[in-house]
Amino acid sequence: MTPDTAGAAAERAAADDAVTCTGLAHAFGGTKAVDGLDLAVGPGEVFGLLGPNGAGKTTAIRCITTLLPVPAGMVRVFGHDPARDRMAVRRLLGYVPQQLSADAALTGRENVTLFARVFDVPRRERAARVAQALAAVDLTDAADRLAKTYSGGMIRRLELAQALVSAPRLLILDEPTIGLDPIARTGVWEHINAVRAATGMTVLVTTHYMDEADQYCDRVGLMHRGRIRALGTPAELRQGLGERRRAQGAPATDPPPTLEDVFRDVAGSGLDDTSGDFRDVRSTRRTAHRLG
């Protein structure tokens, strides 16, 4: 299904989509982290980028967010090419990286105010906007405490407030719920969806929690070894796998496959030799710590 999607993505005017990647590739030395990624995220959609450790999700996101240099023509964000017009792309983005990151020596409010300032929120509405962003993630009470006193879940919500204060058209979240307890996870998603309902922003998210992807994503792309291997709504992917299994002779009484089954089907069960190397484990684990 990948070639169809790629063709369709290329044909549709890239300007209509929130994000398009066409043959996106990025290598670190000899490691092809992203290797021909084709992707189209429609406006207003919640798109989940899934895949095993080391699949290249974070690298792809870093290309889209202008953190890694990309050749012209490979990426479009609402029609803007990060290779040509980085500033235009950045103005549209809210970004929460995989690693928990807030300035520990500042209060929550000061952390959000910094982002309001660097996104040119005028002084007269700055305080009100920051207060709304903090309220939107339920941090009003803790706003004037130093961020080093926050729990992991609070830092994640603070980061969400930092990303939302500029009213981004595209919110990019790299494993927003890693290391959070189930209640905090639901909380983060509720906050995202509440703002999304009001603003119509597009969300590009990665996660390792398949239940989360199934519940909250309109469409998902399963990445493996730098490329999309399966693409569709969670229901489509589950049904597709069920049909394929029945065609291979699985009894109809089998329980319908879950998104996790689809994940295992695409990524292969267990770790393969190119994924989950030491760096991945370390960087993933680092995010579970509260602050760097």
Place this chain on the structure above:
Amino acid sequence: MSEAPAAPPTVSAEPAGESGIGLLVRPPRPRAGWRLLPARVAAMCAVELQKLRHDRTELYTRAVQPALWLLIFGQTFTRIRAIPTGGIPYIDFMAPGIIAQSAMFIAIFYGIQIIWERDAGVLNKLLVTPTPRSALVTGKAFAAGVKSLIQAIVVIVIAALLGVALTWNPLRLLGVAAAVILGSAFFSCLSMTIAGIVLSRDRLMGIGQAITMPLFFGSNALYPVAVMPGWLQAVSKANPLSYQVDALRGLLLGTSAHLALDFVVLVVAAALGITAASGLLGRLAR
């Protein structure tokens, strides 16, 4: 006190009521090109001041070393008159040098801080905002300047308490502030440039320690250029710290100085430093 009965904001179970996120719907209007740089510089300086307000211990601990220099080195050498200072007490002569030194030590720390921010993920997030790298570096450079300036005020007060005859002419003090900020901008950019080359905190700490002392001793901070051996005179001539000390000395003590040349050198050095550090900042993001 004034409990609004209609909407108790914090007790509400709804994470975001409709009225609560009205401002988050509209993206802010981008600032026009030329106003972007001062706005970013102001934002970075504000952060620096906020941090100082939350934790002043660094301000105090960093005052210990210059106080010791002035108290022990300054008073002793004033007594033994080993260094020709052109008629003023030695402690007066060295006070501007110690002000410059303590400002430099703070500025050199900025390279380490930017690597720390990279490791903590904070730098990456700032790099995804509409802030050109040069604006980010300029902001950091002036933030270092603001912090150094506050430190310089502390050292000036210590020096005054020790009886150094300093000027209180506001115009001259304004010049002192400018010299401190420009010098710190240069030294912070120097260390951010090295950070962009070595990319690791440990290596940078080693290099930072290896260069600060030569920069300090290879300048006119402790002794006049005239008593240096020829090779050290050459080092001192190429060392921006010497020009900063010369300006501070001229402004604070009223000794003869080359103020125009000093400020030209400091401005050019700061501009070169900002250019170099901006060019290398991208390496830290990868």
